[in-house]
Amino acid sequence: MAKNSVIRLNNVWKIYQMGEVQVEALKGLSFEVASGEFVAIEGPSGSGKSTAMNMVGALDYPTKGIVYLDGHDITKLSESQLATIRGRKIGFVFQQFNLLSNLSAMENVALPMMFQGISQIKRKERSKKLLESVSLGERLSHKPSELSGGQQQRVAIARALANDPEVVLADEPTGNIDSKTGRDIINLLRELNKKGKTIIMITHDHNLAKVADRIELLKDGIIIKQKRSKK
Amino acid sequence: MAKDYIRFSWKNIRQRGLRSWLTIIGIVIGISAIISLITIGQGVENAIEEQFEKLGVRNLRIIPANLQGPPSAIFTLPNDMIDKTESIRVVEYVDKVITETGILEFNNEEKSMNVIGYDVSLADKGFADIDVRAEDGRLFEKSDNGVMLIGNTVAKEKFDKEIRARNNIILEDEKFKVIGVFAETGTELDSRIYIPLENARDMFDRPDDINAMIVHVKEGIDIEDAQEIIERELLRSYDDEDFDILTPAQILEMIKDILGAVQAVLAGIATISLLVGAIGIMNAMFTSVLERTREIGVMKAIGAKNSDIAFIFLAEAGIMGSVGGLFGIVIGTSLAFTVELVADALGFPYIKIEIGFIIIIVTLIFSFIVGALSGVIPAMQAAKLKPVDALRYE
Structure with missing residues (x-):
């Protein structure tokens, strides 16, 4: 497994200083995700889920331990190097969609490509194709405020795919949309997984987590249980 | 990119x-103030230079020491200095004048005027040498007494009725006969009236002194050599605190100095207004960083480097500066041209506004830099945000 692992956490600690008190959000988290897997990190609120997502997504440095992203030890990378690798290797899908409100759907999808220095013509071409692949070909120039929650999340998924990353990291992707639309979004993620994308989903919802190949159950900053799906 | x-x-x-x-x-506001002040200042300077060329460059002026600006009645030169000056070998002749202010009454209107007492015995030389003609009537003759020459503007614009040669006119309760009106010169001569020196001495009770001498230097003598010789000769009898000798170039320099000081003060005020504008940009950028904190987090998550974020905010500030500069140039130059038109309408048709290509380019670059500089601290603040913190920001 180690050979083709995309993300590996090795005894990762994250300790926050909250005034006088030290909060240990992660206490020696270790797990790895292989290329092509669909993994759910499940945990109740306060379990260190968000912190785990920050580590997995290379958004932050651990206090202790090592995070490998595509073979790079991220603790040895500068913020800018990390940003570049993150932009290339990971696509983020957030609970609040986090689209830029003054950009059109197409411009939102094109944004990650701009940060990788891809030409405008290629950006336009690819973002159009991506939006068509999530059935939003008719909504290219709509602003986020003109789209429904489900549509916005599909734009976000298209954006996550912009730089053709190895991993799509989805943080409660259905948290802000109704359950039927939520199922569509999950199906979209599964489809992507079938096409070879590695999916990491963070959720508190066990029913949602069940769609993954593997569930890492997180509690008090540490993996307490690992379950393989019965599929 | x-x-x-x-x-x-x-x-x-x-x-x-x-x-x-x-x-x-x-x-x-800042840029238009700066642009209009620079161009108007330049226009005024050009106007003054042009006037000086008209006044002749073969003359030296001897004026009371410590006098800043045009001759006035308070600072004086003693009468005996005239003879002493005339006896110096490089001197052709000396125009001597008394400068006073008097009330001129014509057609039941009264106006305050600059009055020059002028030596009529030199009339045929003095006016000819600076190329001044009479448009109506004649210039002074040697035995003239109780007569007056009138500047073009005074004749045509000061009173409801135009003053013409052979009109009678009252200056300080004394009757004068107008013998001529000067042709327009474009200099301050247009707004003066001239009376014989002896009349001025009586009228203003000034038997013993004058206000200025205009020394006509002999042909073939260098003007600065002449200045040196006259100064050396006069210093035998007078103290160097009694008089100054100025060449036209020096007078021009003196006026430019005064103008420069005025311009510096105005430019200072304009710069303050630009500074306020820059602080406005800085404030707007800080607000923008705060409002878009979450957006910055998202951009960082999807691959924006710190330098990308900094560049975006710097560009925003720089663009606002440039747009401000562009409109400032348009408004500032319009303002300058308006001043030119208004000055023209008020009878001062000498200011010629010229807008150079260079000043436009320099101003545009300058306003971009001012904007971008105002954005530096906010942009650094934005770039420094940690993606996790920024994403959590509500």
Whole structure:
């Protein structure tokens, strides 16, 4: 497994200083995700889920331990190097969609490509194709405020795919949309997984987590249980 | 790539609409003030230089020491200095004048005027040497007494009725006969009246002194050599605190110095208004960073480097500066041309506003730099945000 692992956490600690008190959000988290897997990190609120997502997504440095992203030890990378690798290797899908409100759907999808220095013509071409692949070909120039929650999340998924990353990291992707639309979004993620994308989903919802190949159950900053799906 | 970021920044500026314009107005005011002051100042300077060329360059002026600006009645030269000066070998002849202010009465109207007492015995030489003619009537003759020459503007514009040669006129309760009106010269001569020196001495009770001498230097003698010789000769009898000898170039320099000081003060005020504009941009950018904290987090998550974020905010500030500069140039030059027109309408047709290509380019670059500099600290603040913290920001 180690050979083709995309993300590996090795005894990762994250300790926050909250005034006088030290909060240990992660206490020696270790797990790895292989290329092509669909993994759910499940945990109740306060379990260190968000912190785990920050580590997995290379958004932050651990206090202790090592995070490998595509073979790079991220603790040895500068913020800018990390940003570049993150932009290339990971696509983020957030609970609040986090689209830029003054950009059109197409411009939102094109944004990650701009940060990788891809030409405008290629950006336009690819973002159009991506939006068509999530059935939003008719909504290219709509602003986020003109789209429904489900549509916005599909734009976000298209954006996550912009730089053709190895991993799509989805943080409660259905948290802000109704359950039927939520199922569509999950199906979209599964489809992507079938096409070879590695999916990491963070959720508190066990029913949602069940769609993954593997569930890492997180509690008090540490993996307490690992379950393989019965599929 | 910079082009993409600039387009992105431009979108953000437009998104904020009215607020962006209000920010930009600060720069517009500063730049338009600076541009109009520079161009008007330049126009006035050119006007003065032009007038000096008309006044002749073969003359030296001897004026009371410590006099700043035009001759006035308070600072005087003693009469005996005239003879002493005339006896110096490089001197052709000396115009001597008394400068006073008097009330001129014509056609039941009264106006305060600059009055020059002028030596009529030199009339045929003095006016000819500076190329002044009479448009109506004649210039002074040797035995003239109780007569008056009138500047073109005085004759035509000061009173409801135009003053002409052979009109009678009252100066300080004494009757004078107008013998001539000067042709327009474009100099301050247009707004003066001339009476014989002896009449002026009686009228203003000035038997013993004069206000200035205009020394006509002999042909073939260098004007600065002449200045040196006259100064050396006069210093035998007088103290160097009694008089100054100025060449036209020095007089021009003196006026330019005064003008320069005035311009420096005005430019200082304009710069303060630009500074206020710059602070406005800085404030707007800080607000923008705060409002878009989450957006910055998202951009960082999807691959924006710190330098990308910094560039986006710097470009925003720089663009606002440039747009402000552009409008400032347009408004500033319009203002300058308006001043030219108004001055012309008020009878001062000498200011010629010229807008150089260079000043436009320099101002545009300058306003961009002012804007971008105002954005440096906010941009650094934005770039420094940690993606996790920024994403959590509500």
